[in-house]
Every structure is written in structure tokens, then in C-alpha cells.
Amino acid sequence: MGQYDTYKTRVLTCARWLSENGYFGCRLSSGGNVSLKIKEADLIIITPTNKPYHDMTIADICVVDRHLKQVEGCLPPSIEMGMHAAVYEKRPEISGVIHTHQDFASIFSIINQPIPALFDEIVLSLGEITDIVPYALSGTDELAKNVSLKLGNHCHSYILQNHGALVLGVDIETTLKNTEMLEKSAKVYYYALTTGKPLTFTPQSSIDHFKRLRSPK
Numbered sequence: 434m435g436q437y438d439t440y441k442t443r444v445l446t447c448a449r450w451l452s453e454n455g456y457f458g459c460r461l462s463s464g465g466n467v468s469l470k471i472k473e474a475d476l477i478i479i480t481p482t483n484k485p486y487h488d489m490t491i492a493d494i495c496v497v498d499r500h501l502k503q504v505e506g507c508l509p510p511s512i513e514m515g516m517h518a519a520v521y522e523k524r525p526e527i528s529g530v531i532h533t534h535q536d537f538a539s540i541f542s543i544i545n546q547p548i549p550a551l552f553d554e555i556v557l558s559l560g561e562i563t564d565i566v567p568y569a570l571s572g573t574d575e576l577a578k579n580v581s582l583k584l585g586n587h588c589h590s591y592i593l594q595n596h597g598a599l600v601l602g603v604d605i606e607t608t609l610k611n612t613e614m615l616e617k618s619a620k621v622y623y624y625a626l627t628t629g630k631p632l633t634f635t636p637q638s639s640i641d642h643f644k645r646l647r648s649p650k
């Protein structure tokens with residue numbers, strides 16, 4: 434058993450759940466990626482590029498160092514590792530990052546409308562807004578830079594314009610839960626918008642309350 438196998442298993446477990454539940458856009462595709470940061474070793478454990486999740490084993494999960502040099506893994510790491518690394522660099526309280534092509538969040542990636550605060554539990558877990566990150570080509574430094582410029586709002590979810598979603602958490606299991614909560618929020622907001630009726634949002638006093646609870650200690 435390798436020294437990082439426990440971490441790799443956690444990443445693979447999350448990736449499989451996301452794939453089996455359609456979060457990568459198509460159940461048979463390899464879109465999206467999952468990573469966790471081992472802070473004490475300054476390493477990132479990340480899914481490989483271009484490998485269907487139903488075939489993936491822990492031997493396929495990659496380990497990269499802070500310079501994105503591959504330390505372990507028989508396949509190349511995700512092309513989005515620069516985006517994951519940008520999150521860990523800018524948000525030291527974060528230890529799990531998930532990028533998906535999930536359906537309802539993707540709707541907001543093409544209408545370019547942020548998802549506001551809708552429910553207490555969403556504000557507590559994700560923050561007061563799921564903002565839009567401007568488009569850049571997948572896997573580029575420009576996309577990582579565009580993400581980095583939005584991270585200062587200290588929220589835990591973002592929509593990548595014409596692409597998908599990016600979700601953060603204090604560990605990978607929390608990030609997985611946050612990813613499911615984002616999809617619930619996007620789904621409910623989308624259906625609510627289609628009614629054409631006036632919507633109500635979480636009051637600012639509640640947003641401020643949850644912001645204090647979510648602040649990095």
C-alpha cells in the first residue's frame with residue numbers, strides 16, 4: 434500500500450459518486466476533476482486527464498507537488514490542475530476542490546447570471562452568492578487566473594462561463610456535499626425563474642450571520 438493511498442481513495446470515491454450521479458455532464462465521459470490538498474506535505478492528489486471514471490483505480494490517481502510536477506500516477510494529471518492549484522494558493526483554508534459539468538449549474542454558465550442567496554443552509558455552506566467566472570479555454574493559465582480573481586469573495590462555489598462549476602470545501606467530503614447543494618440551489622432557482630413570479634431572497638441580516646460562522650478561524 435502506497436503512502437498516499439488513503440487520500441487517493443477519498444478522491445476516487447468522490448469522483449465515482451459524481452460520475453454515477455451525472456455531475457460530469459455525461460456518465461460515460463471523463464469531464465470534470467476532483468482534488469484534495471495534503472497541507473502537511475504540500476501535495477495535491479488529483480484525478481487524471483481523459484480517463485472514464487468507471488474504469489479508474491487508485492493507481493490512476495495522480496500526486497503533484499506545489500510546482501505541479503507529477504510525483505505519482507501512471508497517467509497525466511487533469512489539465513485543470515492549474516485551476517485547482519490556484520484555489521489552494523489563494524484560499525489556504527480550502528483542502529478540497531471539485532470541478533464539474535453538472536446540468537443545472539451549467540444553465541447559469543450560459544445565461545451568465547449569478548445564483549444569489551436562496552436558503553439558510555446554502556448560504557452557510559456555499560456563501561452569499563455563486564458568482565460567474567469569465568470564460569477562458571479549458572486547462573489554460575487564463576482560466577486559472579480568472580478563477581483566482583474571483584476567490585476573494587470567500588464563497589465556496591462558482592460558475593465557469595460556458596463551461597461548468599467549481600466548488601470548494603475544507604475537505605473533499607465537504608466539497609462533495611457542497612457540489613450537491615449547488616446543484617439543488619441551481620435547480621430550484623432555475624425552476625423559480627421560469628414561473629415569472631417575484632422571488633424572495635435570504636435577508637442580509639441572515640447572510641451576515643452565516644458569513645461570520647463561515648469566516649476562516
Ligand SMILES: [Zn+2]
Pocket residue numbers: 464465532533534571596597
Ligand atoms: Zn471542465
